Amino acid sequence: MPVKGARGPWMWPLGLAVIGILLLLHNFLLLDNFNVAALWPLLLVVAGAAILLRGDLTPGAEGRTFGITRGSVESATLEISAGEIDVAVHPLQREGRLIAGQYAAGSRPFMRVNDTHTYLRMNRASTPWFSFADWEMALAHDLPWQILASSHLGNINLELSKLIVQEVVAATGFGDIRLTCPQEALGLLRLHSTLGNIHIITPVGYRARITNHAGRLFRIYADERRYQQAEPHVYLSRDADDAAPLVEIAVYGTFGDAYFT
Numbered sequence: 001m002p003v004k005g006a007r008g009p010w011m012w013p014l015g016l017a018v019i020g021i022l023l024l025l026h027n028f029l030l031l032d033n034f035n036v037a038a039l040w041p042l043l044l045v046v047a048g049a050a051i052l053l054r055g056d057l058t059p060g061a062e063g064r065t066f067g068i069t070r071g072s073v074e075s076a077t078l079e080i081s082a083g084e085i086d087v088a089v090h091p092l093q094r095e096g097r098l099i100a101g102q103y104a105a106g107s108r109p110f111m112r113v114n115d116t117h118t119y120l121r122m123n124r125a126s127t128p129w130f131s132f133a134d135w136e137m138a139l140a141h142d143l144p145w146q147i148l149a150s151s152h153l154g155n156i157n158l159e160l161s162k163l164i165v166q167e168v169v170a171a172t173g174f175g176d177i178r179l180t181c182p183q184e185a186l187g188l189l190r191l192h193s194t195l196g197n198i199h200i201i202t203p204v205g206y207r208a209r210i211t212n213h214a215g216r217l218f219r220i221y222a223d224e225r226r227y228q229q230a231e232p233h234v235y236l237s238r239d240a241d242d243a244a245p246l247v248e249i250a251v252y253g254t255f256g257d258a259y260f261t
């Protein structure tokens with residue numbers, strides 16, 4: 001199945017063709033004072049274009065699709081160590097599967113099953129250094145998930161509005177975190193960014209309580225139409241359904257901004 005970013009190995013042949021044309025023109029004396037060594041920056045151009053268009057330098061390292069059936073699983077843990085790769089998590093549309101999506105070469109989720117609980121792990125260390133394909137995962141929405149995600153350069157996008165969450169811990173170094181609040185969370189959601197921004201979106205009708213534990217150099221911007229400040233460092237979502245379960249979110253940051261919308 002073709003995946004986003006996989007366009008075939010055409011960038012390198014194109015670069016070689018350009019170099020060949022220039023050499024032919026030089027051989028037929030159509031280019032004066034031509035220096036072959038001056039073409040080396042073209043290799044950087046081709047490599048950069050390959051990463052932008054395909055996600056990877058080599059044809060065998062692009063992102064690949066995967067899918068795991070649910071079976072008798074009733075709860076699951078997803079642990080992600082992304083490094084410099086961007087990660088996106090959202091609800092699964094297709095019934096009968098536990099998880100599906102796109103992963104970088106060599107990082108297909110490791111899975112361990114204990115009775116009705118499944119543990120899944122994706123590790124950047126298992127991926128070739130030249131593989132930069134994003135990780136995209138869709139999760140089953142009818143069982144509770146524990147999500148543990150970390151990156152030092154990549155961004156983390158958690159679209160959890162239709163998921164049941166047991167716990168969430170998301171941490172980045174330079175990357176940003178974007179969280180769409182789940183309707184139900186059985187435990188605390190903890191978001192931490194050292195030098196990135198945090199963006200929290202609470203759908204209308206959802207009850208969210210956000211507590212700011214960030215330092216003085218981490219600024220908070222809360223949309224007053226969507227949140228009210230109940231007490232110092234504590235924000236409650238407006239227009240919430242009184243019958244909706246309360247979702248507790250804790251924000252930690254050192255340098256950067258947080259946006260509550």
